[in-house]
Amino acid sequence: MSDTPPVRRIAGPFNRIEGDLEVLLDIAGDRVHEARVNATLFRGIERILEGRAPMDALVIAPRICGICSVSQSRAAALALAGLSRINPPANGRLASNIILATENLADLITHFYLFFMPDFARPDYAHHRWHGQALRRFAAGRGQAVAAALRTRTELLHVMGILAGHWPHTLAIQPGGVSRGVDAEACQRLSGILASVRADLENNLFGASLETVVELADGPALHAWRQQDGTSDFGLFLDIAETLELSTLGRAYDQFLTCGAWPGGRDPHSTAPLWPAGIVADGAVLPFTPQAITEDHAFAHLRDHERVHPPSEGTTVPHLRDGTAYTWCKAPRLDGRPFETGAIARQLVRGQPLIRALVAREGGTVFSRVMARLIELATLPLLMERWVRALEPGAPWHTPHGPLADGQSTGFTEAARGTLGHWLRVENGHIAGYQIIAPTTWNFSPRDAAGVPGPLERALEGAPVRPGEHTPLSVQHIVRSFDPCMACTVH
Numbered sequence: 001m002s003d004t005p006p007v008r009r010i011a012g013p014f015n016r017i018e019g020d021l022e023v024l025l026d027i028a029g030d031r032v033h034e035a036r037v038n039a040t041l042f043r044g045i046e047r048i049l050e051g052r053a054p055m056d057a058l059v060i061a062p063r064i065c066g067i068c069s070v071s072q073s074r075a076a077a078l079a080l081a082g083l084s085r086i087n088p089p090a091n092g093r094l095a096s097n098i099i100l101a102t103e104n105l106a107d108l109i110t111h112f113y114l115f116f117m118p119d120f121a122r123p124d125y126a127h128h129r130w131h132g133q134a135l136r137r138f139a140a141g142r143g144q145a146v147a148a149a150l151r152t153r154t155e156l157l158h159v160m161g162i163l164a165g166h167w168p169h170t171l172a173i174q175p176g177g178v179s180r181g182v183d184a185e186a187c188q189r190l191s192g193i194l195a196s197v198r199a200d201l202e203n204n205l206f207g208a209s210l211e212t213v214v215e216l217a218d219g220p221a222l223h224a225w226r227q228q229d230g231t232s233d234f235g236l237f238l239d240i241a242e243t244l245e246l247s248t249l250g251r252a253y254d255q256f257l258t259c260g261a262w263p264g265g266r267d268p269h270s271t272a273p274l275w276p277a278g279i280v281a282d283g284a285v286l287p288f289t290p291q292a293i294t295e296d297h298a299f300a301h302l303r304d305h306e307r308v309h310p311p312s313e314g315t316t317v318p319h320l321r322d323g324t325a326y327t328w329c330k331a332p333r334l335d336g337r338p339f340e341t342g343a344i345a346r347q348l349v350r351g352q353p354l355i356r357a358l359v360a361r362e363g364g365t366v367f368s369r370v371m372a373r374l375i376e377l378a379t380l381p382l383l384m385e386r387w388v389r390a391l392e393p394g395a396p397w398h399t400p401h402g403p404l405a406d407g408q409s410t411g412f413t414e415a416a417r418g419t420l421g422h423w424l425r426v427e428n429g430h431i432a433g434y435q436i437i438a439p440t441t442w443n444f445s446p447r448d449a450a451g452v453p454g455p456l457e458r459a460l461e462g463a464p465v466r467p468g469e470h471t472p473l474s475v476q477h478i479v480r481s482f483d484p485c486m487a488c489t490v491h
Helices: 044-047 054-064 069-083 089-123 131-138 144-164 184-206 210-214 219-228 233-244 342-348 353-362 366-390 438-444 455-460 473-481 487-488
Strands: 007-011 020-026 032-040 256-258 259-265 273-275 278-281 284-286 293-294 331-334 407-415 418-427 428-438
Touching: 007 089, 007 438, 020 273, 020 473, 032 438, 032 455, 032 487, 044 054, 044 428, 054 069, 054 418, 054 428, 069 089, 069 418, 089 131, 089 144, 089 184, 089 233, 089 259, 089 366, 089 407, 089 473, 131 144, 131 233, 144 184, 144 473, 184 210, 184 219, 184 233, 184 256, 210 366, 219 233, 219 353, 233 366, 259 331, 278 342, 342 353, 342 418, 353 366, 366 473, 418 438, 438 455, 438 487, 455 473
Parallel strands: none
Antiparallel strands: 007 020, 020 032, 256 278, 259 273, 278 284, 293 331, 407 418, 418 428
16 A cells, blocks of 8 residues: 555435435545445434333334334334234234335335436446446436336335325334234235236346246356346346446445344244344354344444443433544444344345355345345245235234333344344333334444444445545445435434
8 A cells, every 4th residue: 555645535425315424435546445434313213212101112213214114113013012922913914024025125126226226327337338228227317217116116105005004104013913904805906016016027127027036046047147138127237237347346244134034924823034033154144143232332422432232221312522433323233243234134044045156256245235135126026925815804913912011122123224123121111211223223333442344334445436536436336235224324
């Protein structure tokens, strides 16, 4: 490295992202040397919950975000259910899965078409042979594919209307299941909507059946697809990714975690998740141990920065400090290590062969993160079709329950962006403590007390910087590959 000191720049705010984000870059030559990620928004939702009746969490926690509100609702309901060991009936689990999958699927579509792909329609890439097609398909606000994706997303929200009443901030998901059931006619309507969504994805995004996409097993199969497909948005993405070498950008620690997804997804009468919980560390898939999660406030504008503590003992009290702190985001760690979460973690732990092959070859990169989301885009509609067929209109949808017991409980669910955890403590019938670690809290974590960067901070190290770039394109691609939701990050 040159003896010339790094040039310091603030990149951002980043458009097309929920909430505000700034990234402090130290640039040495033509590469990012170090990065510090600043989540700039603090609203104090966890503090607002303290002293309230436990069931108020179902109303307040989802207000963290207008994009991930169902995920927050699901985590809150699971935490509340844990206080009194409430077990929802099969319909309740299935309907909750469908509601959450609807939000996740809509988020995955939004990320690909509205957040990630429009960057490749920029004039900076005009010299590439695929740019004209990218401009027609993905130009922000006017691309042909963008309009089609919004129509598909609207179809999905009809599912939300039938099962959840409205979106966002539905109260349909409850500790005992769901607040409303549907009849056989509504189930037929759900099946029709999902058939329309499937057709949109097969015709526009993939150019093939969802089953064919799900069965892609390795790099050679993906290469063969690219050679044969010249019209689908998936094929165009593969072309762009190869040209720009997206598989070389944005590698962090190759440490991933998922809390498991879709309880009762295989057997509606079981609480076991269809996609298992687990972590990937040192090349191995290992059990997920929530007891090993800690919070570190060493570089956050929060009190309690002198010690590392479990979330159940945490507080979220503002404390502006000069010099050290640079973000409102706390630093979650598992066994003292930073972990990345998201679709890539879910697909690795469940053993999806293509994603395992890509990560084994190149690690967790911009390309493998987006590929994992695309695999989920093909997989989730198939699961939703199965769950709708399994609904029994004449059976119970909710388990009645009385006042919730005092005690401590956790609620874990998989939002589109990864593992979401709620830690709840109730004393004398009121919330005494409430802590949330959202997916972007994991991914956009600051440094911890040992100075170890969070996943995004690490992923940005070494990113190329072209002459004249203030916010480098490589940095934007890496940031968006994590699909951040900044409103959820700090809450």
